[in-house]
Amino acid sequence: MDDIFDRLAKSDFRSRFKLKDKDKLYIKEKGLDTIRRHAEDFIAKRIAPADILNDGKQTPMKGHPVFIAQHATASCCRKCINKWHKIPCGRELSAKEQEYLVNIIMQWIEKQM
Ligand SMILES: [Zn+2]
Numbered sequence: 001m002d003d004i005f006d007r008l009a010k011s012d013f014r015s016r017f018k019l020k021d022k023d024k025l026y027i028k029e030k031g032l033d034t035i036r037r038h039a040e041d042f043i044a045k046r047i048a049p050a051d052i053l054n055d056g057k058q059t060p061m062k063g064h065p066v067f068i069a070q071h072a073t074a075s076c077c078r079k080c081i082n083k084w085h086k087i088p089c090g091r092e093l094s095a096k097e098q099e100y101l102v103n104i105i106m107q108w109i110e111k112q113m
Contacts, residue, residue, distance in 0.1 A: 017072035019112040023065040048093040
């Protein structure tokens with residue numbers, strides 16, 4: 001998993017994403033367990049289905065720290081997940097794949113904190 005963080009660090013686009021003070025405050029207020037549940041929920045509803053009509057646009061650039069983390073870790077849409085994490089588009093994500101993405105998102109958030 002460190003390898004993916006090394007690769008992401010070499011991307012100017014991905015490394016541009018950072019948590020702002022208000023994101024960090026929100027995470028501290030909610031606690032990491034709650035943030036993880038939010039991440040699981042976003043991945044399950046917005047990323048995991050086989051067919052996503054607006055793929056590439058389903059993850060806003062702000063509004064929730066997990067959205068920022070998704071852009072930073074290339075787990076924002078199926079095209080990016082295919083390119084960076086080698087998980088094919090066009091089929092539902094398995095529970096294991098969803099857990100893998102959530103783990104990367106949470107690792108990134110913990111590094112930022
Ligand atoms: Zn994307």
